Amino acid sequence: xxxxxxxxxxxxxxxxxxxxxxxxxxxxxxxxxxxxxxxxxxxxxxxxxxxxxxxxxxxxxxxxxxxxxxxxxxxxxxxxxxxxxxxxxxxxxxxxxxxxxxxxxxxxxxxxxxxxxxxxxxxxxxxxxxxxxxxxxxxxxxxxxxxxxxxxxxxxxxxxxxxxxxxxxxxxxxxxxxxxxxxxxxxxxxxxxxxxxxxxxxxxxxxxxxxxxxxxxxxxxxxxxxxxxxxxxxxxxxxxxxxxxxxxxxxxxxxxxxxxxxxxxx
Amino acid sequence: xxxxxxxxxxxxxxxxxxxxxxxxxxxxxxxxxxxxxxxxxxxxxxxxxxxxxxxxxxxxxxxxxxxxxxxxxxxxxxxxxxxxxxxxxxxxxxxxxxxxxxxxxxxxxxxxxxxxxxxxxxxxxxxxxxxxxxxxxxxxxxxxxxxxxxxxxxxxxxxxxxxxxxxxxxxxxxxxxxxxxxxxxxxxxxxxxxxxxxxxxxxxxxxxxxxxxxxxxxxxxxxxxxxxxxxxxxxxxxxxxxxxxxxxxxxxxxxxxxxxxxxxxxxxxxxxxxxxxxxxxxxxxxxxxxxxxxxxxxxxxxxxxxxxxxxxxxxxxxxxxxxxxxx
Ligand SMILES: Cc1cc2nc3c(=O)[nH]c(=O)nc-3n(C[C@H](O)[C@H](O)[C@H](O)COP(=O)(O)OP(=O)(O)OC[C@H]3O[C@@H](n4cnc5c(N)ncnc54)[C@H](O)[C@@H]3O)c2cc1C
Ligand SMILES: Nc1ncnc2c1ncn2[C@@H]1O[C@H](COP(=O)(O)O)[C@@H](O)[C@H]1O
Numbered sequence: 001x002x003x004x005x006x007x008x009x010x011x012x013x014x015x016x017x018x019x020x021x022x023x024x025x026x027x028x029x030x031x032x033x034x035x036x037x038x039x040x041x042x043x044x045x046x047x048x049x050x051x052x053x054x055x056x057x058x059x060x061x062x063x064x065x066x067x068x069x070x071x072x073x074x075x076x077x078x079x080x081x082x083x084x085x086x087x088x089x090x091x092x093x094x095x096x097x098x099x100x101x102x103x104x105x106x107x108x109x110x111x112x113x114x115x116x117x118x119x120x121x122x123x124x125x126x127x128x129x130x131x132x133x134x135x136x137x138x139x140x141x142x143x144x145x146x147x148x149x150x151x152x153x154x155x156x157x158x159x160x161x162x163x164x165x166x167x168x169x170x171x172x173x174x175x176x177x178x179x180x181x182x183x184x185x186x187x188x189x190x191x192x193x194x195x196x197x198x199x200x201x202x203x204x205x206x207x208x209x210x211x212x213x214x215x216x217x218x219x220x221x222x223x224x225x226x227x228x229x230x231x232x233x234x235x236x237x238x239x240x241x242x243x244x245x246x247x248x249x250x251x252x253x254x255x256x257x258x259x260x261x262x263x264x265x266x
Numbered sequence: 267x268x269x270x271x272x273x274x275x276x277x278x279x280x281x282x283x284x285x286x287x288x289x290x291x292x293x294x295x296x297x298x299x300x301x302x303x304x305x306x307x308x309x310x311x312x313x314x315x316x317x318x319x320x321x322x323x324x325x326x327x328x329x330x331x332x333x334x335x336x337x338x339x340x341x342x343x344x345x346x347x348x349x350x351x352x353x354x355x356x357x358x359x360x361x362x363x364x365x366x367x368x369x370x371x372x373x374x375x376x377x378x379x380x381x382x383x384x385x386x387x388x389x390x391x392x393x394x395x396x397x398x399x400x401x402x403x404x405x406x407x408x409x410x411x412x413x414x415x416x417x418x419x420x421x422x423x424x425x426x427x428x429x430x431x432x433x434x435x436x437x438x439x440x441x442x443x444x445x446x447x448x449x450x451x452x453x454x455x456x457x458x459x460x461x462x463x464x465x466x467x468x469x470x471x472x473x474x475x476x477x478x479x480x481x482x483x484x485x486x487x488x489x490x491x492x493x494x495x496x497x498x499x500x501x502x503x504x505x506x507x508x509x510x511x512x513x514x515x516x517x518x519x520x521x522x523x524x525x526x527x528x529x530x531x532x533x534x535x536x537x538x539x540x541x542x543x544x545x546x547x548x549x550x551x552x553x554x555x556x557x558x559x560x561x562x563x564x565x566x567x568x569x570x571x572x573x574x575x576x577x578x579x580x581x582x583x584x585x586x587x588x589x590x591x592x593x
Contacts, residue, residue, distance in 0.1 A: 122404055130370070184514070226382035241568050
């Protein structure tokens with residue numbers, strides 16, 4: 001079977017972020033980047049399904065030049081080949097515009113299964129995979145904790161709120177968004193990294209990817225989003241926290257004193 | 267009549283979900299500011315009692331979309347029903363709560379309609395007669411203002427717990443309830459629900475704990491858990507965790523706090539190396555006193571904390587343990 005995995009290149013989780021002068025995005029210089037963590041679970045699941053059922057794992061990302069790095073890591077983990085839908089436009093793209101780009105790039109591939117993460121660590125729309133399903137005309141399910149591929153169908157366990165789950169069955173091809181904790185993600189080995197260098201990483205320029213060169217209704221060219229980020233700012237919600245500084249020991253001492261004085265210890 | 271604002275409400279077992287009241291409160295405010303009528307929409311196989319509860323609030327009507335095909339929930343059937351209603355009534359703005367079910371089908375709906383979708387908002391204002399949304403990006407570290415392009419309907423979801431449910435105003439008289447039998451024919455749902463079940467009942471009940479020490483991924487690896495266990499022991503506390511700690515199997519699942527774990531409200535909650543993602547916060551922000559220890563001053567956990575230490579947990583935790591042991 002052919003499994004596509006959507007992976008996104010995002011700033012490393014513990015990055016100290018700065019807002020770019022434009023106020024429209026972050027300052028990208030001096031950041032380290034990684035594969036969006038939820039997507040590593042999706043990739044791992046794809047690799048396990050391939051190990052069980054045979055076939056091919058294709059990783060795809062939409063993003064600026066740097067995003068090819070995420071694909072190289074995906075190939076090192078074990079994906080067979082990769083498509084880089086390249087364009088700076090994806091920094092400002094919302095889920096709709098991104099899903100459109102991905103859908104156009106994937107239509108010719110005719111995958112059996114498309115896996116995405118539950119949400120991106122940067123924009124966190126929790127939407128791209130679901131929109132992709134609609135655009136590809138495939139059924140979907142989200143927050144998947146177990147995947148069993150049957151004959152022409154897939155049986156999945158979906159996480160619901162407050163400790164509930166459901167078992168669902170969908171016909172293939174289908175789109176699933178994979179929830180964290182479904183598996184333990186493998187590390188890439190040196191051998192994997194070496195092997196990745198020989199794998200097929202195809203670059204597709206983004207404007208060519210838009211259907212008829214246009215984006216969603218009323219938004220103009222491909223990659224343009226129906227929503228627009230107006231400005232980024234650090235939260236104005238004032239923290240009511242009293243912060244204790246100094247080295248660890250001194251700060252712990254001040255905190256302990258304050259907790260005692262405020263009657264928080266019993 | 268100018269186009270309506272819709273609030274999409276959800277019900278379980280005949281009762282309106284608390285998050286739907288939060289959204290309705292915002293809908294009432296926006297209806298006033300935009301000068302548009304407000305309708306509540308609810309979908310299911312039998313939504314009579316929830317529709318009645320909604321009708322008691324200040325709004326112009328309740329639209330009840332009913333079909334046996336809507337129970338059990340599937341994204342195909344829900345998308346079809348809500349889409350039909352939208353296409354026949356042309357509302358301007360539709361507000362949802364950002365629940366698991368909404369995340370599952372509303373992006374599909376937005377893509378099918380090809381309309382703007384602004385998920386998980388923590389703020390909505392009106393500027394030049396249009397809604398402008400605030401949503402968190404980079405895991406709650408940065409706020410982004412989001413404007414919508416093109417014509418309505420605009421679809422937006424509101425973060426759970428970001429708006430007070432108490433803001434909802436009752437109506438002077440009951441609003442009319444319009445029941446629509448939705449077409450259950452056409453293409454059947456492609457998804458088949460085989461079973462809905464509750465996961466393993468919590469072995470450890472953290473809801474009764476007076477003091478909780480909760481550990482996050484900042485702890486780095488399982489072997490390091492010893493220092494937080496010692497802190498918990500010194501405080502006479504239960505040890506709990508964020509999701510990644512449980513995903514990594516460093517601690518069992520039943521120690522997880524948050525939207526997919528337990529909801530707790532202890533007297534004292536000490537969060538160690540936890541960033542404070544919304545899915546974690548919803549499980550613990552009811553704690554009477556919250557202490558956060560995190561090396562990142564921008565970590566969102568500090569927005570709900572009463573006391574905080576910006577520092578390295580590997581220095582702070584042993585020092586705090588020593589003080590607690592000394593009493
Ligand atoms: C549908 C859904 C449901 C979810 N349900 C839950 C849930 O129930 N519970 C839950 O917790 N999460 C849940 N999550 C995950 C959630 O979104 C976050 O990913 C998660 O809470 C992050 O956990 P964390 O704070 O431990 O890790 P991270 O976000 O990785 O944060 C680690 C923190 O440790 C700090 N740190 C690192 N090293 C040190 C050090 N030496 N000293 C001090 N601080 C340090 C860092 O600054 C950082 O803030 C859910 C997500 C989704 C999409
Ligand atoms: N630019 C992108 N390139 C590839 N996949 C993406 C991109 N943006 C989002 N995705 C996928 O969609 C999921 C959800 O992202 P989001 O809708 O932004 O929260 C991610 O976990 C990825 O699997």
